[in-house]
Amino acid sequence: MYKPKDRKEKRGGERRGDKEFKKRKRKVCFFCAKKTIADYKNIELLRRYINDRGKIMTRRGSGCCARHQRTVAKEIKRARQIGLLPYKAD
Secondary structure, three states, X not given: OOOOOOHHHHHOOOOOOOOOOOOOOOOOOHHHHHOOOOOOOOHHHHHOOEXXXXXXXXXXXXXXXXXXXXXXXXXXXXXXXXXXXXXXXO
């Protein structure tokens, strides 16, 4: 029975990212670390979680935990309704 020595040999060589593969340092949630609360009136803080087109950033991009990502999204939507943040970029 054929047993390959390494999985790379079986699939035909190295993958594209195998050479420079490094373990990434896990992001720590800003709100968990600083013990702060997302608020719709704090525009400077909320702008960090909106991209240049005005869309809400994903959890991977923002580095928030699931709980705080939900609150940030809710506060951004609340600030948009009041008119403190734009719905889309000009």
